[in-house]
Amino acid sequence: MPLRPLTAMVRKDLQLFFTDRRAVIMSFAVPIAIASFFGSIFSGPRGNAKPATIAVIVVDQDESTISQAVVAGLEQDRNLKVSRTAVDDARERVRRGRTSAAILIPKGFGDAAGLAFFSGQEKPALDVLFDPSHSMEVAMVRGILTAHVMQAVSAEMFGGRRGGELVDQTLAGLDSTSMPEDRRKLLRDLLGSVQTFYRQPDRSAGGTGLRGGLTMPYTVREEAMTAGTNVAYNGYAHSFAGMGIQFLLFAMANLGIEMLLERQRGLWKRLRSAPVSRLSLLAGKTVSGTIISLMTLSVSFGFAMIVFGVRIQGSLIGFLAVSTACALMAATFGLLVAAVGRTPASARGVTTLAVLMMVMLGGAWVPTFIFPAWLQQATLVVPARWAVDGLDAMTWRGIGVRGAIAPTLVLLGFAALFAGIASMRFRWEEA
Amino acid sequence: MLEINHLRKTFGRLVAVDDVSFTLQRGQLLGLLGPNGAGKTTTVSMIAGIATPDSGHVLIAGRALSGDTDPAKRRIGLVPQDLALYEELTARDNLRFFGALYNLAGGALDRAIGAALELVELADRRNDRVKDFSGGMKRRLNLAAGLLHDPDILLLDEPTVGVDPQSRNAIFDNLEVLKGRGKALLYTTHYMEEAERLADRIVVIDHGRVIADDTLAGLQSRVAAAGSPPANLEAVFLTLTGRSLRD
């Protein structure tokens, strides 16, 4: 294959690319802008160092010892940012999405909860109003709330003044329950012991474990599994990979459309009438496409590294291999567009949709680990998925060079498939 | 120099070119004259080796093209009907690219570009982008792009469409020069006066078929013999092709 026509084609395509201001902005500026936006959302304000706090409103209509203890517990919880207001205002603020959830403690809650604590009967309701777009946070609020209510109610029942009165009430009410006689006797004995227990003088000196109420018998130590204990999940690493891939696919689809335009304008006749092989013509486009794609990725990642401190925690060689395979895949995707497209206008519509679907399913917008399991499996047929996963592996996941092998091979496989279909379907006749 | 025998090409049910034969010698300009859709461009494409005939063959200096990379392709210069130029590139960058396709480089390429631009009088606009050119300048550059590799046979597909009279005349002068250098020129057109002025021989085709192959004088005498008044080519053309409208 003579090199001169090939290098001339690549040079010409690069010249055309850089004179097209729209193409340059779409390939360099736009992905950086969008990736910065997505990255800032998924990284949270200060990386993962501190979990995000959830804003909740607490309305205490009960104002009993127990309800006040619940509120105090919630206020001290570092996962929550609690504010207090009236019921109507709380409803309004949740409806408008200003706060994720509101907890309403109704009048009589404390006594009812205390009575239900041993008898298990007539449990009072606690209302949680939530914004349906924050359902994940509401699940967290529910868990946190459970812990604080258990703690507050048990602390009061095992040692509070009001707790003692409630135990008396429970004892008095035992006879009217439908409990079998033997079990009723056991419970009476238990409650009697409780009464004796908290009527002891100087209860607190003994440092009884129950003075503070029942607490969760465990704590959770969380460690994010990333490149190392000092390396946090970097939302920017992911978003720059995703957007880099989205826009290099757009750039390559555009290259394919440019080929259709070259045909429409009769330029392809000149190319075909010269003594240049078909292989050279396709290779020329593939090389220029690969170069443009690699530039798009390098600029994206270069920016992410300098501005957002994204690092290649895995293997540099692996990163380069995945990037190159990804660029080849994209370039041959461009060939495919040129081969199966009819007119430039129709090809533009179809490929825009195809690229958007591909990157959406590939996890370029939101990481695939958010997808349901079946979709995570199904999207393995999408090349963009392998590209995103491969780049993620080499950046924030910090996987070694062996982690790059599968994505690289699969992407090269897609490239071969696209190139094969393109060369079979390409219209070589110029009438 | 160029011999085409019984060329035929169909697109589905449409027969675009039907049993077309003619020959073209060095230093000769052959006018391929026909209305729109007659099959001129399809014929030119088959000669240039970019469309495959259903049957028949094209001989260049006695030999058929053997494939995409046949060096004999260098003997053909195609000037497409469309303005086949990169609008965003300068005249010089366009020519550098087209020259490189013929493996030209370095000093040889520069000289070829210089000579071609000189001929079409665009040397002083070499560094301007094509999109800033007038229609006539683009047509002249389109011609220059087909000349770079100094082909023996020039295929000119309606090379003056949409140009002002000055550029058209300039192109005619260029073609006379090339003819004088011994090039063989195939010139398609539906303008009678162009064929009248330039052509040594005229092949009239319609609906893909050759309906006349003669000198201008020969054609005129034929129509006169059929009883019409002494005719210019336009009358000859209308007599031969009929008066129904073409698209």
Ligand SMILES: Nc1ncnc2c1ncn2[C@@H]1O[C@H](COP(=O)(O)OP(=O)(O)O)[C@@H](O)[C@H]1O
């Ligand atoms: N690629 C093609 N597919 C289908 N029909 C075509 C194609 N190219 C040309 N034709 C048809 O073949 C006929 C001859 O076209 P063409 O050679 O371009 O004519 P001319 O150049 O004389 O105007 C026309 O009817 C045209 O519509």
Ligand SMILES: [Mg+2]
């Ligand atoms: Mg034509």
